[in-house]
Amino acid sequence: MTFAIEMVGITKRFGTLVANKHISFGVRPGEIHALVGENGAGKTTLMNILFGMMPPDEGAIFVEGREVVMETPRTAIGLGLGMVHQHFKLVPSLTVAENIFLGMEITRGGLIDHKAQSDKARALSDEFGLGIDPDRRVSDLSVGIEQRVEILKVLARGARIVILDEPTAVLTPQESRDLFRTLRGFANAGMTVIFISHHLHEVLAVSDTVTVLRDGAVVGTLPTKELDEDRLVTMMVGREVNFDRRPRKTIEGRKVLELKEICARDNRGLPTLRDVSITVRAGEIVGIVGVDGNGQTELAEVVAGLRAPSYGEIAINGTAVAESSPGKMREAGLAHVPADRLVRGVDGSQQISANILMGRQATPPWVSAFGVVRWKQVRKLARDLIRRFDIRAQSEQTIVKTLSGGNIQKVVVAREFSQDAPIYLVDQPTRGVDIGAMEGIHDEIIAKRDEGAAILLISVQIDEVLALADRVLVMFAGRISGEVDPETATEDEIGYLMAGGSASRQAA
Numbered sequence: 001m002t003f004a005i006e007m008v009g010i011t012k013r014f015g016t017l018v019a020n021k022h023i024s025f026g027v028r029p030g031e032i033h034a035l036v037g038e039n040g041a042g043k044t045t046l047m048n049i050l051f052g053m054m055p056p057d058e059g060a061i062f063v064e065g066r067e068v069v070m071e072t073p074r075t076a077i078g079l080g081l082g083m084v085h086q087h088f089k090l091v092p093s094l095t096v097a098e099n100i101f102l103g104m105e106i107t108r109g110g111l112i113d114h115k116a117q118s119d120k121a122r123a124l125s126d127e128f129g130l131g132i133d134p135d136r137r138v139s140d141l142s143v144g145i146e147q148r149v150e151i152l153k154v155l156a157r158g159a160r161i162v163i164l165d166e167p168t169a170v171l172t173p174q175e176s177r178d179l180f181r182t183l184r185g186f187a188n189a190g191m192t193v194i195f196i197s198h199h200l201h202e203v204l205a206v207s208d209t210v211t212v213l214r215d216g217a218v219v220g221t222l223p224t225k226e227l228d229e230d231r232l233v234t235m236m237v238g239r240e241v242n243f244d245r246r247p248r249k250t251i252e253g254r255k256v257l258e259l260k261e262i263c264a265r266d267n268r269g270l271p272t273l274r275d276v277s278i279t280v281r282a283g284e285i286v287g288i289v290g291v292d293g294n295g296q297t298e299l300a301e302v303v304a305g306l307r308a309p310s311y312g313e314i315a316i317n318g319t320a321v322a323e324s325s326p327g328k329m330r331e332a333g334l335a336h337v338p339a340d341r342l343v344r345g346v347d348g349s350q351q352i353s354a355n356i357l358m359g360r361q362a363t364p365p366w367v368s369a370f371g372v373v374r375w376k377q378v379r380k381l382a383r384d385l386i387r388r389f390d391i392r393a394q395s396e397q398t399i400v401k402t403l404s405g406g407n408i409q410k411v412v413v414a415r416e417f418s419q420d421a422p423i424y425l426v427d428q429p430t431r432g433v434d435i436g437a438m439e440g441i442h443d444e445i446i447a448k449r450d451e452g453a454a455i456l457l458i459s460v461q462i463d464e465v466l467a468l469a470d471r472v473l474v475m476f477a478g479r480i481s482g483e484v485d486p487e488t489a490t491e492d493e494i495g496y497l498m499a500g501g502s503a504s505r506q507a508a
């Protein structure tokens, strides 16, 4: 049988670094093929080459048996490929339909025919059961919906071979299930799907075939039914990784971070937080779970000082913070791992060491009494953190945007967790990191708690919250809809609360 896609002997170098080493990779028509491997293994690079975003140094690409040269993404799209990138590329100020038809606008008498675009987008959404309103502005959408828009965009360009780079990194388990149902529908209709994921259980549940990369080379391609999680992990990292539930503590520490009856409005001016009260004590991890779009984003923004509450009070160590701002919250002791590493987490155009310095510019020993940065010390710190957080980079002078997605995440986590902050706001701390690194980040969070920090943890990964948090709060429709015991709660129970079920009915 001919492959839908075949890559043969692909090698890609960035300077002295070899990101892809003689990779041969074949995907059959109508299958769902998962591509897995540690952060920096070369997955995104391989898919970028396939999609014409960069040329390989060596090797050939065949589409449906015919050798092709992928000069640009346009070539790839013309051959029936579509790609949803690791970091979404939608234009927030445009509507869904405008984004979908960007660069291929439907026109009438020289003007964009908005109605035709909207109708066509809706028809396509209906055909694949995506449930998207084409007239909404992208800035108003949750990430789960944004992702579907990205998929719709790919479909509108006639893709038969769809590549998704970590499509579920930002989705809740329920949204992931919906997505995979859609992808299975594609495969059943004869389309071919390639996806990258660090969530091995979903790889095992939904793929037909798995290819494992390690250090830029293929370890193997196997039918999913011959694999289990242990085997996959061993192939990926070359050793076994342990998953332990962490011991929990009963906390009697003093109240460090208090949110009192917080109300807030979203970007459209609609109420989004309703009477939220949360107390985080010293030495405690309070976890927040909820379906994306139920107020967690705004909650994090309020705590970070990025969004002013319309009512209520934030207190730190018993003192109310008046007119909070990111600077004020930092001064008051907050360290913050933001959900979107590229928007608020790092300056991608700068070196790792410059990013590590951020937030430390005012503090010795990193800056001299005269305000001059002590780069030698900063660079040494960066080198230490690269080791401690297992950041796969050539040196501390590597420009951050050239790192793989998971390694950019590790830079943010490293900078924040190497400070002695009394309060941590960690939002999706392990987004896009591989399971080995995830264990490392979890260890850091636990260590901070044990040193007495107050930690507010927000994650769409319920299992992550259950593994780490001492107390778990569920958010629904802008409120705290219940509290569950992380020792005994099941994902189903939590899912019920997340969908708006009430805790009292749960008890009954």
Ligand SMILES: Nc1ncnc2c1ncn2[C@@H]1O[C@H](COP(=O)(O)OP(=O)(O)OP(=O)(O)O)[C@@H](O)[C@H]1O
Residues within 6 Å of the ligand: 014, 017, 019, 037, 038, 039, 040, 041, 042, 043, 044, 045, 046, 086, 392, 393, 401, 402, 403, 404, 405, 406, 407, 432, 434
């Ligand atoms: N534009 C670039 N310039 C220099 N190095 C790069 C560039 N793009 C990728 N690399 C390097 O190539 C290697 C592979 O990166 P890639 O993004 O393919 O990894 P990945 O498997 O997708 O990882 P992740 O799971 O973290 O997303 C990394 O060491 C990365 O730093």
Ligand SMILES: [Mg+2]
Residues within 6 Å of the ligand: 043, 044, 045, 086, 165, 404, 405, 406
């Ligand atoms: Mg990647």
